[in-house]
Amino acid sequence: MRAFVAVVEEGGLSAAARRLHVSQPAVSQTMQALERQLGVQLVVRSSAGVRPTEAGATLLTEARAVLARC
Structure with a gap:
């Protein structure tokens, strides 16, 4: 949930990754898993x-x- 909120609030995966202190691929995978x-x-x-x-x-x-x- 935190990743999803960060992605929407930041307007992108890379910015969300920076905010969460994780890699962009990790955020992308998290989003894909949530959608799935x-x-x-x-x-x-x-x-x-x-x-x-x-x-x-x-x-x-x-x-x-x-x-x-x-």
Whole structure:
């Protein structure tokens, strides 16, 4: 969840990786695994960065709430 929130808030995988102090491939793999597990695309990737899909925007709200409670 932390990786997903960071990706959306930072607008890209590399920036999220820097924020989380992990490698970009690790963030990419985490995102792919989350999307696979949920069976839905969470972000749209482009050369300009990433933006959440409708499902991603819904998850973002819930993920922020969960992380705030931790």
